[in-house]
Amino acid sequence: MAAPARSGIDFRAALQPIDGFGFSTAFQRADLHANAYVYWTGASLGATRGLIRLADPGDDYRVFKRCWAPAAFSRFIRPGAVRVPVTNADPALKITAFRNADGSRVIEILNTATTESSADFSLRGGHDRHPDGYVTDETRSITPSDIVSTHGTTLTATLAPRALTTIVLD
Secondary structure, three states: OOOOEEOOEEHHHHOOOOOHHHHHHHHHOOOOOOOOOOOOOOEEEOOOOOOEEEOOOOOOEEEOHHHHHHHHHHHHOOOOOEEEOOOOOOOOEEEEEEEOOOOOEEEEEEEOOOOOEEEEEEOOOOOOOOEEEEEEOOOOOOEEEOOEEEEOOEEEEEEOOOEEEEEEEO
16 A cells, blocks of 8 residues: 655655665755755664764764755854756756855756766856855765866866765856
8 A cells, every 4th residue: 555645745754764875866956945964863872863973872973964964054054045046968867956045056966877977057146156165975975176277257066976075256
């Protein structure tokens, strides 16, 4: 028998363990008017959806990749930020962009493809923005990376496969 669903959401499936890539997908699909994301299980014992697994017994711990998805969004997208429109022709790229209250811009790009790709963006508001790139994948966790450049009003990013790329423009 299928799990009861409200508003088309299968809550039983929603409670299954999720990895960092799945967590990033959830953030990308968040409602345009969301201003917060609450995650109740920060640390836990055993195989749960916790962001951190605590050893039982002992004082060891393991930080899961699912911890780094909300970190990538919350570290650079600050309170008061507004979501700005972005156009994208590549269905393998899930892109959201935000403008912070201080004028900085943040682009979050989830490359769902299994191959590296690149993306070009037309910048509005001047060509003097200095981009910083960060990558989160199986081996990196919001790691500063030389993957983005600007030329005039065009920003080009090299996107690792199955990775979340964060671009910050001051």
